[in-house]
Amino acid sequence: MAEAPEEILSDTGVDNDTEAVSQRYKLLIAYDGSAFHGWQKQEPPDAPVLRTVQGVMHDALLRLFKQPINLVGASRTDSGVHAKGQVAHFEAVSRVPVERMAMAINSRLPEDIEVRQAEAVSPGFDSIRCAVTKQYTYTIHNIDERPLGLRHLVYHYRHTLDADLMNGAAQRLVGEHDFEGFSAAGHGRESTIRTIHRCEVKRDGGQVVITVEGNGFLWNMVRIIAGTLLEVGRGRFEPEHIDEILRTAERQLAGPTLPPHGLCLEWIKHEWTDQEERA
Amino acid sequence: MAEAPEEILSDTGVDNDTEAVSQRYKLLIAYDGSAFHGWQKQEPPDAPVLRTVQGVMHDALLRLFKQPINLVGASRTDSGVHAKGQVAHFEAVSRVPVERMAMAINSRLPEDIEVRQAEAVSPGFDSIRCAVTKQYTYTIHNIDERPLGLRHLVYHYRHTLDADLMNGAAQRLVGEHDFEGFSAAGHGRESTIRTIHRCEVKRDGGQVVITVEGNGFLWNMVRIIAGTLLEVGRGRFEPEHIDEILRTAERQLAGPTLPPHGLCLEWIKHEWTDQEERA
Numbered sequence: 003m004a005e006a007p008e009e010i011l012s013d014t015g016v017d018n019d020t021e022a023v024s025q026r027y028k029l030l031i032a033y034d035g036s037a038f039h040g041w042q043k044q045e046p047p048d049a050p051v052l053r054t055v056q057g058v059m060h061d062a063l064l065r066l067f068k069q070p071i072n073l074v075g076a077s078r079t080d081s082g083v084h085a086k087g088q089v090a091h092f093e094a095v096s097r098v099p100v101e102r103m104a105m106a107i108n109s110r111l112p113e114d115i116e117v118r119q120a121e122a123v124s125p126g127f128d129s130i131r132c133a134v135t136k137q138y139t140y141t142i143h144n145i146d147e148r149p150l151g152l153r154h155l156v157y158h159y160r161h162t163l164d165a166d167l168m169n170g171a172a173q174r175l176v177g178e179h180d181f182e183g184f185s186a187a188g189h190g191r192e193s194t195i196r197t198i199h200r201c202e203v204k205r206d207g208g209q210v211v212i213t214v215e216g217n218g219f220l221w222n223m224v225r226i227i228a229g230t231l232l233e234v235g236r237g238r239f240e241p242e243h244i245d246e247i248l249r250t251a252e253r254q255l256a257g258p259t260l261p262p263h264g265l266c267l268e269w270i271k272h273e274w275t276d277q278e279e280r281a
Numbered sequence: 282m283a284e285a286p287e288e289i290l291s292d293t294g295v296d297n298d299t300e301a302v303s304q305r306y307k308l309l310i311a312y313d314g315s316a317f318h319g320w321q322k323q324e325p326p327d328a329p330v331l332r333t334v335q336g337v338m339h340d341a342l343l344r345l346f347k348q349p350i351n352l353v354g355a356s357r358t359d360s361g362v363h364a365k366g367q368v369a370h371f372e373a374v375s376r377v378p379v380e381r382m383a384m385a386i387n388s389r390l391p392e393d394i395e396v397r398q399a400e401a402v403s404p405g406f407d408s409i410r411c412a413v414t415k416q417y418t419y420t421i422h423n424i425d426e427r428p429l430g431l432r433h434l435v436y437h438y439r440h441t442l443d444a445d446l447m448n449g450a451a452q453r454l455v456g457e458h459d460f461e462g463f464s465a466a467g468h469g470r471e472s473t474i475r476t477i478h479r480c481e482v483k484r485d486g487g488q489v490v491i492t493v494e495g496n497g498f499l500w501n502m503v504r505i506i507a508g509t510l511l512e513v514g515r516g517r518f519e520p521e522h523i524d525e526i527l528r529t530a531e532r533q534l535a536g537p538t539l540p541p542h543g544l545c546l547e548w549i550k551h552e553w554t555d556q557e558e559r560a
Contacts, residue, residue, distance in 0.1 A: 114429060147395065148387075150311060150313040151393075154430060
């Protein structure tokens with residue numbers, strides 16, 4: 003191998019050994035959340051390490067790139083929550099061409115998780131800060147028959163729901179509101195103001211699917227929205243009750259937090275410039 | 282409580298205490314086979330009892346009826362194989378009205394299995410001997426993306442299959458044939474002649490679904506048919522090769538036995554008279 007004398011590097015300002023350049027990458031990640039304790043890597047002292055999405059991804063990236071990796075995910079999905087479109091970023095000095103990177107990572111991942119796309123991005127990309135819109139779905143299996151093989155992917159609720167009534171009520175959530183009443187305590191966010199761009203409830207055969215798009219979500223927000231719309235659909239809440247929860251911001255006025263396994267992070271849209279942001 | 286003197290019973294020939302009459306019942310059972318070691322109850326001496334469909338069902342029936350129960354299933358599905366329409370029969374002296382029996386059994390069953398229908402039948406009904414037609418499906422997840430949450434319900438095969446070519450080849454299986462070449466060794470059946478009424482291959486988005494209906498199936502027969510049609514779909518076998526396997530009855534000429542988790546017993550049709558058969 004030819005050596006690169008120091009003066010050449012300093013002369014041109016370019017490292018000809020491109021393998022040595024650190025590059026930022028954006029990953030699109032899908033997973034079945036059933037066997038994961040959520041996204042976030044947990045390293046409790048003197049406790050068994052829990053299997054998390056970030057932890058399993060981090061292990062695979064370490065084995066592939068053999069260097070310290072800091073993987074930052076856009077959404078810290080809870081235990082049991084699924085994703086078709088989680089987005090994360092990391093930086094690495096990679097010998098793997100970007101078009102083969104997804105496959106290279108996947109060959110080091112178990113069957114319940116997959117990188118669907120890997121992309122080289124400018125340092126201005128940050129999976130959390132550049133996220134502008136996210137879409138979640140919550141799926142209710144709304145027939146008497148048990149979901150059996152799908153039981154980890156849907157929430158089974160037997161009493162027939164009026165999806166049209168739920169959809170009407172859902173429109174009251176659209177817009178910029180204080181969603182404090184639709185969030186779990188201890189969310190630790192400074193502001194509880196969020197904008198919901200779209201909230202739709204549709205029946206598809208035996209399933210009632212709630213789709214929510216917004217610029218951000220508080221802790222458990224989609225699951226509480228789903229639980230509140232369920233109360234509308236079964237006739238316990240009037241649609242107008244939604245306005246009351248928004249007005250008072252009282253969590254106890256809203257419906258229950260539905261279980262995590264009906265929830266899926268569908269996609270996240272990002273906007274960024276080629277310039278690195280310097281805070 | 283009024284006592285029923287013996288002379289009244291013998292006088293009318295009818296036991297007024299209807300609870301004391303043993304009755305035969307037909308059950309329609311659905312299950313996710315992922316966590317079951319097949320249908321058949323296994324009680325190996327000096328070995329841990331494996332979790333089987335028959336075993337779990339038997340436990341539930343014992344707890345409900347509190348009497349010895351002999352549950353006979355129409356199809357001994359293998360480990361990992363699913364069912365939407367398994368059929369079984371048993372006899373019991375029941376205090377549970379038949380219209381509430383499915384619910385009563387289900388309340389004693391885990392989440393991955395369900396009785397979909399319970400019916401009082403004449404003693405002439407036998408789930409094995411009265412079965413006249415069965416339908417199975419084999420589902421191939423035929424896109425590059427991993428099936429993730431569906432991975433226990435479909436077989437993932439990435440190379441794109443020509444479903445139309447497979448469907449053409451499948452027609453060569455229809456009719457009465459010796460299916461020895463499409464069966465695993467050690468099936469222990471006297472005859473290997475079976476009639477396939479229908480064999481169809483259809484692409485539905487990313488899935489290729491093989492549907493097979495017949496009057497009976499040899500051990501692993503549907504999984505070997507699926508493996509053989511897969512070889513046609515990927516271009517390794519010509520459709521005419523099917524005729525060769527039927528003609529020679531040579532197992533090694535057929536394709537591989539595809540894994541169990543893509544297989545589902547869809548339904549079983551029975552025909553019986555009200556008279557008990559006496560062999």
